[in-house]
Amino acid sequence: MWSVTHNDIEAIAIGAGILGTGGGGSPYLGQLRMQYLLKKGYSVNIISLDELADDARTCEVGWIGAPTVGIEKIWDGREPKWAVEALERYIGHPIDALLCSEIGGGNSIAPLEAGALTGKPVVDGDAMGRAFPEMQMSTHFIDGAPCNPSAMVDEKGNAIILDHLVDSFALEHFARPLCVQMGCVGMLALPLMSGAQVKKSSVRGTLTLAKQVGEAVLRARRTKEPMMEAVLSVTDGVELFAGKLTDVQRRTADGFARGEMTCEGLGTYRGETLRIAFQNENLVAWKNDTVVACVPDLICLLETETGEPITTEQLRYGLRVTILAIPCTDKFRTEAALKIVGPAAFGYPDVTYNPLPKQAGIGIE
Amino acid sequence: MRIGIDVGGTNTDAVLMDGRNVVGWAKSPTTKDVSSGITNVLTDLLKKTQAKPQDIAAVMLGTTHFTNAVVERKSLSKTAVVRIGLPATSALPPYIDWPEDLTAALGGIYYLVHGGYEFDGRPIAALNEDEIKGVASQIREQGIDCVAISSVFSPVNPDQEKRAAEIIAAEIPGVKISLSHEIGRIGLLERENAAAMNACLSHLAVKIVQSFRDALAGLGISAPFYISQNDGTLMSAEFVEKYPVLTFASGPTNSMRGAAFLSGLKDAVVVDIGGTTSDVGVLSQGFPREASVAVRIGGVRTNFRMPDVLSFGLGGGSHVKTEPLQVGPQSVGYEITTRALVFGGNDLTTTDIAVAAGMVEIGDKSRVAHLDKELVNHALTRMWEMIEISVDRMKTQAGGVPVILVGGGIILVGDSLNGVSELHRPEHASVANAIGAAIAQVGGEVDRIFSLDTTPRDKALEQAKEEAKGRVLSSGALPDTVEIVDVEEVPLAYLPGNATRIRVKAVGTLAVD
Numbered sequence: 119m120w121s122v123t124h125n126d127i128e129a130i131a132i133g134a135g136i137l138g139t140g141g142g143g144s145p146y147l148g149q150l151r152m153q154y155l156l157k158k159g160y161s162v163n164i165i166s167l168d169e170l171a172d173d174a175r176t177c178e179v180g181w182i183g184a185p186t187v188g189i190e191k192i193w194d195g196r197e198p199k200w201a202v203e204a205l206e207r208y209i210g211h212p213i214d215a216l217l218c219s220e221i222g223g224g225n226s227i228a229p230l231e232a233g234a235l236t237g238k239p240v241v242d243g244d245a246m247g248r249a250f251p252e253m254q255m256s257t258h259f260i261d262g263a264p265c266n267p268s269a270m271v272d273e274k275g276n277a278i279i280l281d282h283l284v285d286s287f288a289l290e291h292f293a294r295p296l297c298v299q300m301g302c303v304g305m306l307a308l309p310l311m312s313g314a315q316v317k318k319s320s321v322r323g324t325l326t327l328a329k330q331v332g333e334a335v336l337r338a339r340r341t342k343e344p345m346m347e348a349v350l351s352v353t354d355g356v357e358l359f360a361g362k363l364t365d366v367q368r369r370t371a372d373g374f375a376r377g378e379m380t381c382e383g384l385g386t387y388r389g390e391t392l393r394i395a396f397q398n399e400n401l402v403a404w405k406n407d408t409v410v411a412c413v414p415d416l417i418c419l420l421e422t423e424t425g426e427p428i429t430t431e432q433l434r435y436g437l438r439v440t441i442l443a444i445p446c447t448d449k450f451r452t453e454a455a456l457k458i459v460g461p462a463a464f465g466y467p468d469v470t471y472n473p474l475p476k477q478a479g480i481g482i483e
Numbered sequence: 484m485r486i487g488i489d490v491g492g493t494n495t496d497a498v499l500m501d502g503r504n505v506v507g508w509a510k511s512p513t514t515k516d517v518s519s520g521i522t523n524v525l526t527d528l529l530k531k532t533q534a535k536p537q538d539i540a541a542v543m544l545g546t547t548h549f550t551n552a553v554v555e556r557k558s559l560s561k562t563a564v565v566r567i568g569l570p571a572t573s574a575l576p577p578y579i580d581w582p583e584d585l586t587a588a589l590g591g592i593y594y595l596v597h598g599g600y601e602f603d604g605r606p607i608a609a610l611n612e613d614e615i616k617g618v619a620s621q622i623r624e625q626g627i628d629c630v631a632i633s634s635v636f637s638p639v640n641p642d643q644e645k646r647a648a649e650i651i652a653a654e655i656p657g658v659k660i661s662l663s664h665e666i667g668r669i670g671l672l673e674r675e676n677a678a679a680m681n682a683c684l685s686h687l688a689v690k691i692v693q694s695f696r697d698a699l700a701g702l703g704i705s706a707p708f709y710i711s712q713n714d715g716t717l718m719s720a721e722f723v724e725k726y727p728v729l730t731f732a733s734g735p736t737n738s739m740r741g742a743a744f745l746s747g748l749k750d751a752v753v754v755d756i757g758g759t760t761s762d763v764g765v766l767s768q769g770f771p772r773e774a775s776v777a778v779r780i781g782g783v784r785t786n787f788r789m790p791d792v793l794s795f796g797l798g799g800g801s802h803v804k805t806e807p808l809q810v811g812p813q814s815v816g817y818e819i820t821t822r823a824l825v826f827g828g829n830d831l832t833t834t835d836i837a838v839a840a841g842m843v844e845i846g847d848k849s850r851v852a853h854l855d856k857e858l859v860n861h862a863l864t865r866m867w868e869m870i871e872i873s874v875d876r877m878k879t880q881a882g883g884v885p886v887i888l889v890g891g892g893i894i895l896v897g898d899s900l901n902g903v904s905e906l907h908r909p910e911h912a913s914v915a916n917a918i919g920a921a922i923a924q925v926g927g928e929v930d931r932i933f934s935l936d937t938t939p940r941d942k943a944l945e946q947a948k949e950e951a952k953g954r955v956l957s958s959g960a961l962p963d964t965v966e967i968v969d970v971e972e973v974p975l976a977y978l979p980g981n982a983t984r985i986r987v988k989a990v991g992t993l994a995v996d
Binding site (some may be wrong): 191194195273275365434435 | 601636876
């Protein structure tokens with residue numbers, strides 16, 4: 119068990135940005151909110167999966183909505199707590215520990231805020247080990263976690279319970295318009311899981327990993343040691359490429375920002391080209407027309423000089439970037455999971471997923 | 484005739500212009516009080532050009548005064564921030580992401596009250612007028628007379644900000660109020676930050692405007708004067724008293740506008756090479772491209788319109804170290820006339836390299852005759868590479884782009900650069916910034932979210948354009964000259980009702996003479 123500090127939050131926000139693989143939203147406001155809670159005297163403890171009792175009740179806490187609204191209508195701050203409490207009232211039992219749904223991007227911090235405000239510990243893990251655009255792309259749901267019941271709240275204190283929904287598609291169907299009525303920012307608490315289920319389904323240690331990645335970046339900035347080596351040493355990833363963005367094509371399709379970018383090599387990569395297709399997150403990378411990485415493995419763009427993660431909205435001609443590939447969780451590498459998170463699920467049926475080699479003990483479990 | 488002045492960190496530049504002609508120019512060191520530097524340079528300019536004070540129809544001034552006040556935390560007024568947004572927004576109160584010393588300089592006082600709007604214009608809560616009256620009396624009792632008001636989604640609907648301003652103005656005699664929707668864009672914290680910075684400069688703005696007025700009067704110039712904004716348009720002296728924050732980063736903007744004017748190009752990359760640093764910006768339709776990400780000023784994130792500028796450490800006074808070869812970022816700065824080798828000093832600078840290479844004749848070239856030819860060539864290549872990389876980072880597409888060189892340091896550049904299709908060195912390039920200030924245009928902008936389900940797209944665009952034009956006219960433009968220079972539509976992800984953010988900008992020529 120460890121207690122989160124002000125500096126941990128800064129590191130987690132940077133690490134979560136990198137693990138967001140171009141999507142997941144900015145963790146910046148979350149970082150500010152959580153650091154403000156710590157300043158006001160709140161604290162939150164992170165426990166490992168092993169410290170969780172098999173019969174413990176847990177739930178994920180995370181927000182849904184439009185990022186453009188999120189930067190304007192700032193939260194009351196108590197929404198994560200209200201969501202958990204609404205669910206507790208409905209089931210008539212206290213929830214013992216909280217979970218992160220998506221370590222990549224903005225939702226890495228919401229469970230920490232919930233933990234600080236409720237006094238409940240947060241489990242060191244999540245349901246993706248990265249960021250993904252849709253709810254079903256989760257190790258919890260792939261393992262059959264229930265989508266009933268769930269609670270959704272807004273900043274005014276409105277709380278709504280969803281129950282008896284036929285499946286996760288119905289959940290998406292009902293939650294979206296509710297979120298709009300809430301002013302396009304809503305906080306969700308779901309799914310309810312036992313400690314035993316969590317131990318089986320969660321990606322272990324990803325809060326710690328995000329912190330280590332962020333600390334590596336911060337240390338490299340301070341000591342001027344090679345930035346990418348520092349990141350790779352904790353993620354078990356490989357450097358795919360370094361160069362300059364020379365082309366970015368975008369289109370909006372089905373509410374998602376899709377597109378493709380081209381990067382021309384610099385330094386040892388001079389004369390080579392890397393292409394990446396994205397849909398909010400980076401999906402497939404081709405080096406000189408050969409696939410070198412694809413989902414569910416992580417394709418991360420970092421600004422070469424600063425190590426700052428680059429989101430797909432920030433892509434523009436001339437950016438100097440280094441592209442890393444990081445092996446994803448083994449839980450996404452099964453045949454069943456690949457149907458939901460593999461290249462075909464994102465519209466690339468011709469791309470074959472060749473898992474990046476990984477070694478035990480470092481990186482994403 | 485009119486005069487353009489640019490008060491930079493090192494020099495104050497002035498030009499006298501008659502229509503499109505540059506009649507003459509002068510340069511003088513910037514002084515601590517700014518206004519005596521202006522008096523010096525104008526005295527010199529009038530003497531050189533033999534112009535009479537009564538011939539001057541208008542004076543246009545670009546100044547770094549307000550930026551410096553924030554950066555140095557000097558002459559800032561205690562400011563209360565009133566945010567209208569409860570029950571939303573309490574997770575992050577005003578001043579949350581400010582450096583502590585700057586918060587302290589402003590007093591760090593804030594109030595959250597009920598109200599604000601949703602993205603579609605529904606109220607989050609009704610405005611509670613008694614609550615605001617109560618806040619106003621607390622502000623008055625603390626002796627604070629600068630107030631910034633922000634409200635959630637005020638760019639969509641400014642009514643609550645305006646109403647709150649009326650209530651506060653009635654409670655606090657002489658209060659200076661800054662409204663966030665008049666300054667910033669969507670993004671509550673950044674917009675509120677800009678409004679608070681504007682508010683804390685309120686008293687300084689009145690003082691500075693008066694000192695400029697006095698400086699001009701002292702020289703017998705009774706013409707009206709205008710201040711440059713960071714989008715390349717002008718504001719009246721009365722306007723700058725209300726919106727000093729809009730002068731931030733007007734220096735690079737003036738250089739770019741001057742470069743466009745001198746070269747006749749409307750779409751190009753501008754490289755302004757000074758004594759210590761160079762700024763690279765992009766002209767689009769004759770105006771600087773705006774930064775799309777939050778810009779930090781004095782350590783505070785803001786999101787109001789600012790030119791997109793990339794600065795790097797190359798200037799005419801940059802140190803050149805030989806083993807290993809390194810150019811800048813250290814510079815001898817304004818001491819170049821004593822410290823550079825060609826001026827009898829002991830520091831090897833980029834100017835010495837240019838003289839040694841025979842690109843320019845400045846100072847005593849025999850003092851650099853001993854420099855190794857290979858070293859000179861390597862240093863030149865390095866300097867040009869620094870420019871090439873920065874130009875490449877700023878351009879938005881592959882292929883060569885036209886580049887306009889301005890500023891005193893353009894002597895460092897040879898006949899061509901990689902990635903550049905044409906290299907322009909317009910006449911009077913060393914005072915492009917003052918010329919940019921003298922270009923008499925005024926502007927107006929609208930930035931709002933429209934629901935295209937309730938308002939058809941054509942109608943929404945028309946409405947936004949008319950409003951922007953109306954703003955230009957009310958700033959004193961000649962009606963025939965008003966045109967729309969920029970229209971941007973951004974469909975908002977995840978929002979229903981076909982919500983689209985529309986941003987329209989119009990400009991017109993100021994009625995001078």
